[in-house]
């Protein structure tokens with residue numbers, strides 16, 4: 001049995017889509033996920049829109065409404081039966097994210113017991129055998145097996161094992 005730590009944003013919850021949806025609603029322009037390869041929305045919008053985009057995750061409800069990433073629920077539920085799954089999410093940077101993420105997990109991943117939901121600031125506090133995350137700043141500091149979950153911003157990472165969608169998970173565990 002492995003202790004598997006799983007990140008939320010852009011691994012279980014589609015935060016990227018939320019950024020694109022909000023931007024389209026505010027400015028009438030739809031960027032694609034392909035346009036975000038290796039970058040993030042705030043870095044490619046016109047400079048005068050950047051500040052507004054940076055404020056999106058500060059909004060109450062931003063993290064509450066995120067779409068569930070395809071197949072994540074089914075695959076994580078199955079992994080949870082055979083392994084020790086912990087959800088580990090940074091939820092201190094944005095004030096409302098803590099409550100929103102609490103609610104989101106309760107709604108979509110109620111099979112994860114509350115003792116295995118870890119909201120933190122710096123993820124290096126969390127120890128485990130495996131970390132599934134989309135960001136280098138988490139993966140690179142992890143002492144165990146670091147697996148990058150494909151998101152537009154990380155398609156160029158080459159230094160980690162890669163989980164390219166949840167249906168890929170059976171190759172790993």
Ligand SMILES: [Mg+2]
Nearest residue numbers: 007009010134
């Ligand atoms: Mg993430």
